[in-house]
Amino acid sequence: MNPMNGRCAVEVQAVHKHFGRVHALRGLSLQIERGTTYGLLGPNGAGKTTLIRVIMGLIAPDSGETHVLGHRMPDKDVMAHTGYMTQRVALYEDLTVYQNVQFFAVMAGLAHDRRAIEEAVALVDLSARMDSRVRELSGGMQRRVSLACALVHRPQVVMLDEPTVGVDPQLRVQFWDHFRRLNQEGVTLIVSSHVMDEAERCDRLGFIRHGVLLAEGSAAELLQRAGTETLEQAFLHYAEQGPAA
Amino acid sequence: MSTQRILNLARRVIQQLLADRRTLALILLVPLVVLSVAGVLVRMEPTAVQLAVVLEDTGAALPIGGGGTVNLGQRLTDSLSGLGENLQLDVLDAAAAEARLEDGDLDAIITLPGDFSARALQQRELNISITYEGSNPAIARVLDTLLTRAAVQTLASLSLVSSESAPPVHIDATYRYGGAEFDQLDHLAPAFIGLFVFMFVFILTSVAFLRERVAGTLERLQATPIRQIEIIIGYMLGFALFALAQALIILTFTIFGLQVHYVGSLAVVFVVELLLALMAVNLGVFFSTFARNEFQVVQFIPLVVVTQVFLSGALWAIEDMPGWLQPVAWLMPLTHANYALRDVMIKGSDLIAVGPYVLVLIGITVGLVLIAAQTIKRQTLA
Ligand SMILES: Nc1ncnc2c1ncn2[C@@H]1O[C@H](COP(=O)(O)OP(=O)(O)O)[C@@H](O)[C@H]1O
Ligand SMILES: [Mg+2]
Numbered sequence: 166m167n168p169m170n171g172r173c174a175v176e177v178q179a180v181h182k183h184f185g186r187v188h189a190l191r192g193l194s195l196q197i198e199r200g201t202t203y204g205l206l207g208p209n210g211a212g213k214t215t216l217i218r219v220i221m222g223l224i225a226p227d228s229g230e231t232h233v234l235g236h237r238m239p240d241k242d243v244m245a246h247t248g249y250m251t252q253r254v255a256l257y258e259d260l261t262v263y264q265n266v267q268f269f270a271v272m273a274g275l276a277h278d279r280r281a282i283e284e285a286v287a288l289v290d291l292s293a294r295m296d297s298r299v300r301e302l303s304g305g306m307q308r309r310v311s312l313a314c315a316l317v318h319r320p321q322v323v324m325l326d327e328p329t330v331g332v333d334p335q336l337r338v339q340f341w342d343h344f345r346r347l348n349q350e351g352v353t354l355i356v357s358s359h360v361m362d363e364a365e366r367c368d369r370l371g372f373i374r375h376g377v378l379l380a381e382g383s384a385a386e387l388l389q390r391a392g393t394e395t396l397e398q399a400f401l402h403y404a405e406q407g408p409a410a
Numbered sequence: 411m412s413t414q415r416i417l418n419l420a421r422r423v424i425q426q427l428l429a430d431r432r433t434l435a436l437i438l439l440v441p442l443v444v445l446s447v448a449g450v451l452v453r454m455e456p457t458a459v460q461l462a463v464v465l466e467d468t469g470a471a472l473p474i475g476g477g478g479t480v481n482l483g484q485r486l487t488d489s490l491s492g493l494g495e496n497l498q499l500d501v502l503d504a505a506a507a508e509a510r511l512e513d514g515d516l517d518a519i520i521t522l523p524g525d526f527s528a529r530a531l532q533q534r535e536l537n538i539s540i541t542y543e544g545s546n547p548a549i550a551r552v553l554d555t556l557l558t559r560a561a562v563q564t565l566a567s568l569s570l571v572s573s574e575s576a577p578p579v580h581i582d583a584t585y586r587y588g589g590a591e592f593d594q595l596d597h598l599a600p601a602f603i604g605l606f607v608f609m610f611v612f613i614l615t616s617v618a619f620l621r622e623r624v625a626g627t628l629e630r631l632q633a634t635p636i637r638q639i640e641i642i643i644g645y646m647l648g649f650a651l652f653a654l655a656q657a658l659i660i661l662t663f664t665i666f667g668l669q670v671h672y673v674g675s676l677a678v679v680f681v682v683e684l685l686l687a688l689m690a691v692n693l694g695v696f697f698s699t700f701a702r703n704e705f706q707v708v709q710f711i712p713l714v715v716v717t718q719v720f721l722s723g724a725l726w727a728i729e730d731m732p733g734w735l736q737p738v739a740w741l742m743p744l745t746h747a748n749y750a751l752r753d754v755m756i757k758g759s760d761l762i763a764v765g766p767y768v769l770v771l772i773g774i775t776v777g778l779v780l781i782a783a784q785t786i787k788r789q790t791l792a
Contacts, residue, residue, distance in 0.1 A: 241636075245634075254625075255625055260429060272631070272636055273635065274635065298429070314630075
């Protein structure tokens with residue numbers, strides 16, 4: 166497949182998803198431009214994880230469709246060019262840091278490339294713990310390994326589900342610097358978060374609640390339209406107004 | 411289908427098992443412990459042997475010394491009763507002995523016909539015919555020794571033979587059930603060999619897969635280019651290696667340690683073991699989707715493993731089962747494996763001879779692969 170297909174990196178069209186009685190996504194649509202970082206903001210249970218799973222083709226929507234890099238999902242060939250850091254740590258605890266990162270690298274088609282693996286581990290500042298078993302690492306370190314697994318194969322589109330939870334502030338700054346560099350290389354990032362203070366680093370934000378996209382735009386635009394000081398206040402403003410037209 | 415991805419997954423499964431030293435040790439040691447205990451129990455010497463002698467011998471005139479007669483049947487009976495406290499001997503008539511053997515009150519009948527002495531003197535050897543009930547093979551070994559000793563004593567008292575040459579005693583044994591050479595362990599060992607590989611691979615995969623799902627790594631795996639069928643094949647490959655290593659150790663121990671009879675081809679045994687391991691991987695994947703934690707997954711062991719052992723024909727013959735149960739028994743992979751392994755090990759059957767069993771096993775394996783691949787697709791997200 167040609168990863169350069171399509172103008173948008175990600176397109177979501179009128180997606181509905183039910184889990185039993187829970188209507189987790191209610192006709193949600195959005196488009197994400199290449200080389201940008203999109204922040205999905207919303208409280209717990211808003212539908213962020215579900216949306217990411219639908220975009221990745223991991224769960225089939227009840228209706229609507231999603232495209233990644235111009236291909237309708239799910240598409241196994243596209244998945245060689247996407248990276249996914251799950252909300253939970255999701256690593257093989259018995260294996261070492263190196264073995265975990267290597268496993269996901271090879272899965273994405275990267276033949277045994279020690280350099281790429283070492284780079285990914287260095288990026289999350291764990292070179293010294295390369296041969297430690299994941300079980301022996303702290304929670305924050307495990308999240309960093311998880312991020313390395315999502316980035317090791319240099320994906321075009323990266324989904325990061327609450328990536329900075331439990332990561333200390335200094336490293337968080339490093340992460341965001343790296344995300345910026347990735348954007349400059351044309352990589353598209355989707356970052357979900359339920360804390361608003363990270364949001365300003367994203368190019369565009371989507372406020373999501375009860376499976377509905379309340380408002381979309383850059384942080385400045387959202388603040389201006391809501392006429393509020395902080396994004397938190399803005400979120401409450403849009404939440405009272407109900408979904409955007 | 412990508413070989414690289416499949417091998418990558420298989421390697422990870424192996425790395426994980428190697429990282430868990432305790433599990434690894436248990437996989438290899440537990441079968442040996444269980445088999446040793448089974449070996450001791452199955453081969454225990456019976457505490458008392460119930461023997462009946464049908465003494466119809468009318469005696470015969472001695473060829474030398476002139477005039478004297480001798481009843482060798484009587485002498486043999488006396489020697490036998492003087493031999494040991496674990497031999498319970500009754501002299502009965504043929505009909506009564508037969509009836510008690512049928513009732514299971516007797517272990518064996520020795521019949522000494524009217525011309526026993528006459529023929530013994532004429533042929534200069536003792537021909538003793540013995541009928542074993544046969545369901546406990548250990549008894550035959552005990553009685554055989556005792557009978558030989560008694561016969562030697564009887565002959566010695568006659569000084570018909572020189573003590574240097576081997577005593578001319580022929581024991582003609584017939585068995586109501588079972589056979590002479592094989593004991594119960596021979597009968598059970600093939601089932602055990604199959605069972606262990608099946609059980610351990612089933613437990614390992616169901617737990618490994620459950621963890622993969624609960625930890626979220628399966629979701630992550632699903633977000634890579636790997637396909638469901640590749641995941642299944644990778645798992646099968648990884649676990650097959652351990653299953654074969656385990657089979658090798660079990661087999662070596664049963665044949666050389668427990669001295670179980672073994673006449674067949676090792677290759678066929680491994681083919682069957684491999685198929686069992688592959689089926690167990692798929693059943694493990696399948697059943698792990700119905701469990702939310704390790705406690706629940708362990709509950710499937712009695713269902714999947716114990717039921718199969720009961721129905722496999724190892725403990726109870728399938729022909730004796732009620733009609734409706736027999737088809738169920740033949741649906742069980744372990745049944746086919748058990749019959750195939752038994753034919754190979756005891757009868758020395760080759761791959762062609764056990765072909766039907768092996769084909770059924772392959773068929774079941776393919777079916778299970780498809781079912782397991784389907785279950786991964788549906789049940790990814792915890
Ligand atoms: N696998 C699932 N089964 C049932 N309900 C689910 C499942 N995943 C999510 N939900 C429900 O869908 C809603 C959205 O969940 P989620 O997407 O995880 O929210 P967020 O990631 O924004 O916290 C919640 O009400 C949640 O309970
Ligand atoms: Mg979430």
